[in-house]
Amino acid sequence: MHAPWRRYAALSVVTALLAIVLLSSSCSRPANDPWTPVSGLSGTAPIVSLTAVGDRLLAGTQTGDGVGAPGLTVLSGSSWTDLPVTPATPYGREARWLSVVAAADGALVAIGGARGGAHSNVRYTAWKGSVAAGLTEQEQTFGTFGGWGAGEQVGPVLTPSGPMLIGSWESAKSGLDIDVWLPQGERWIRQSSAGTALESTPTEMTGARSVTSLGAGALVSGSVIRLGNGEVRKLPAVWRSASGNSGWSRIDLPEAGRAGEAVAGTCAAESCTIVGWVDGKLAVWRLDASGARRLDGVPTVSVTDADELAAPVLVDGLAVLLVTDHDSPGTAALLREGSRGWSREPGPGGSVAAFTAVGAALYAVTRLGGSSPQLWSHPR
Numbered sequence: 001m002h003a004p005w006r007r008y009a010a011l012s013v014v015t016a017l018l019a020i021v022l023l024s025s026s027c028s029r030p031a032n033d034p035w036t037p038v039s040g041l042s043g044t045a046p047i048v049s050l051t052a053v054g055d056r057l058l059a060g061t062q063t064g065d066g067v068g069a070p071g072l073t074v075l076s077g078s079s080w081t082d083l084p085v086t087p088a089t090p091y092g093r094e095a096r097w098l099s100v101v102a103a104a105d106g107a108l109v110a111i112g113g114a115r116g117g118a119h120s121n122v123r124y125t126a127w128k129g130s131v132a133a134g135l136t137e138q139e140q141t142f143g144t145f146g147g148w149g150a151g152e153q154v155g156p157v158l159t160p161s162g163p164m165l166i167g168s169w170e171s172a173k174s175g176l177d178i179d180v181w182l183p184q185g186e187r188w189i190r191q192s193s194a195g196t197a198l199e200s201t202p203t204e205m206t207g208a209r210s211v212t213s214l215g216a217g218a219l220v221s222g223s224v225i226r227l228g229n230g231e232v233r234k235l236p237a238v239w240r241s242a243s244g245n246s247g248w249s250r251i252d253l254p255e256a257g258r259a260g261e262a263v264a265g266t267c268a269a270e271s272c273t274i275v276g277w278v279d280g281k282l283a284v285w286r287l288d289a290s291g292a293r294r295l296d297g298v299p300t301v302s303v304t305d306a307d308e309l310a311a312p313v314l315v316d317g318l319a320v321l322l323v324t325d326h327d328s329p330g331t332a333a334l335l336r337e338g339s340r341g342w343s344r345e346p347g348p349g350g351s352v353a354a355f356t357a358v359g360a361a362l363y364a365v366t367r368l369g370g371s372s373p374q375l376w377s378h379p380r
Helices: 013-024
Strands: 047-053 056-063 069-076 079-083 096-102 107-116 121-130 134-138 150-159 162-170 176-184 187-190 204-214 217-228 231-240 249-252 260-268 271-278 281-288 291-294 313-315 318-325 331-338 341-349 351-358 361-367 374-379
Touching: 047 096, 047 351, 047 361, 056 096, 056 351, 069 096, 069 134, 096 150, 107 150, 121 150, 150 217, 162 204, 162 217, 176 204, 204 231, 217 271, 231 271, 231 281, 260 281, 260 313, 271 318, 281 318, 313 351, 318 341, 318 351, 318 361, 331 361, 341 361, 341 374
Parallel strands: 150 204, 204 260, 231 260
Antiparallel strands: 047 056, 056 069, 069 079, 096 107, 107 121, 121 134, 150 162, 162 176, 176 187, 204 217, 217 231, 217 260, 231 249, 260 271, 271 281, 281 291, 313 318, 318 331, 331 341, 351 361, 361 374
C-alpha cells in the first residue's frame, strides 16, 4: 500500500524499443503462457490499484482527460460493474488512489492524492463507502493532512477497533514520526506519537512504507534510519499495535545487511509474511509468536529502494510473490513458497503495479514502458 506518484526515471531508448516489440507482437509470449490478459473493462481507464473483496475484485482506475479522475470498477464472476465515485473537493476530482482497503462486509476506506499548490505537494483526500455504493470523499480541513509539519500518507487499515490512517508528521524530537489518524464522525484526527515506538529520536528516524491488519491491531512495514558514529544506516523494521492505536512495539528485522527496508506485509491469524530488500536484493521475513526470522532459499531478485513491492498473497498459508525483475528488464518473476522450498516462474511482461488473489485466480497489473497498465490473471 505505497504512493503511486513517486517519480519514475526517464525511459532509455532501449527500454522504449523493447516496449514496442513486446506490445506489437502477439508472439512475444508463448502460447502456453498461464498469464492471461483480462478484458471486459468499460473504457480504457488505466488501473492503478487492486483490492480483494471476498469473491470480487475491485479495481481502482484513473479516468477522464488531462490529469484524470478516480474511478472504481468491480469484477464479479465474469462481469465488470462501474461503481460511483463522488468527490467533494477539487483535489478529490483529480485524486489518484494510494490505497483502497475493504472489510469482510464490503465496507471501503481509501486514500487518494493529487499534486497541487505553489509547491506541487501531494494533497491527500480521504474516502469511505462500500462495494455496493462506491466511494464518497470525506472533505477535510487543510490542516488534517497538510501544513508546516505535514509528511505523507501511507494508507488506511481496518482493525476490530475501527479504521486508522497511517502516515507521517513532524516529530517533537527529530524529523518525522510515523503517525496515526483516527475518525471522529466525518473528520480524521491526528494522534500524537510522542512516547510511543512510532516516534523518531535524534539517533533513530522511523519511516513507514505500508500497513496491514494484524489480529486486533495493525502491522506497519518500514525502516529505521540510524545515525551515529559518523555513519547513516537504513535498516528494515516493522511496528505492530496490540489493539487499534494502542500498545505499539517495534520489531527490528534480522539479517539486515548493510542497508534494507521492509516494504509490505500480509498477515493471517498471528503470522505475517513481509517483503522488502537487503543490500539491493529481495528479502522475505516471517513474523509469528516465536519472533521474526528471515526466510532462506528465496530466489535472488534485484530490488531498488524505490520499488513499490506488492504485498504477498497467501495460498494455503504459503507465500506467493510477484516482483519486478530488474535483472531482466521488462519482466516480472512469480515466486512461490513450497513445503520443500521456493520456486520461480515467469511473470507477466512489465513492472508490477498491483497484485492480489480472488477465488482461484491471481491478478496482477503491470506497466511496460509508456503503455497503459495491463490487468492479468493466472491460476492460483
